[in-house]
Structure formats: structure tokens, C-alpha cells
Amino acid sequence: PKTRLQETYYLRAKEQYDRGNYSEAISELREVLKLDPKNSKAHCLLGLSFLNSQMVTMAKVHINMAMKINPQDSMIVMAKMELDKVVLPDNKKEDSKSTKPGLFDGFFAFLRWQI
Numbered sequence: 001p002k003t004r005l006q007e008t009y010y011l012r013a014k015e016q017y018d019r020g021n022y023s024e025a026i027s028e029l030r031e032v033l034k035l036d037p038k039n040s041k042a043h044c045l046l047g048l049s050f051l052n053s054q055m056v057t058m059a060k061v062h063i064n065m066a067m068k069i070n071p072q073d074s075m076i077v078m079a080k081m082e083l084d085k086v087v088l089p090d091n092k093k094e095d096s097k098s099t100k101p102g103l104f105d106g107f108f109a110f111l112r113w114q115i
Helices: 004-018 022-035 040-052 056-069 074-098 105-114
Strands: none
Touching: 004 022, 004 040, 022 040, 040 056, 040 074, 056 074
16 A cells, blocks of 8 residues: 555655656655555556666566566566666677587587588
């Protein structure tokens, strides 16, 4: 159940977020989560605030928590999509590293050439 205080913190956080004041939004949202650790909207907006502050790891933590609590919420689904735009390209770069020739690839190529 939302309390009036939570609502006040959340609305101030949303206002700060909309103005691009992400550090202030983060501060307000942390207050919401002290009162209600399972507030999915607060986790979501906190994750987006971290994402816009280039703090991707913290963004992941809070957006994934929001998804765990309320995976049907359209705002949370959109936040997850925004997060994936940032995170997945990094994973693809890591995957491309794994396709580089391994220790024995050159050896087996040499063997194929000999046959």
C-alpha cells in the first residue's frame, strides 16, 4: 500500500527525472524504496535515472528488480528495452571476441592445409 509520503517522494523524483536532474531523482527514489522496497515503479524510475547517469550496473539491478516484481507493467517493459539497447551491444562485442581463433585453430588450419 502506498503511503502519502511515498507518493510525495515518487512525484518529486518523477519531476526531477523529467527535468534531467537524475541525481536528485535517485535521492528521492531511494527514500521511496526505504519505505517500500518492493515498489516496482520506484525501482524502474531509479533504474532509468541510473541509466541516464551512465551507471549501467546500477540501472541493471533496479530495472531487473522492477521486472521481477511486476513484469506486466508497460513502463517497466519499456525501461527494460532501453536497458537492453545499452547492455546487449556490449554482450555482442564479448561474443565476437569468443569467435576469434583459439589456441588450436591455427594448428588445425595448418593440418587441413597439409592434407
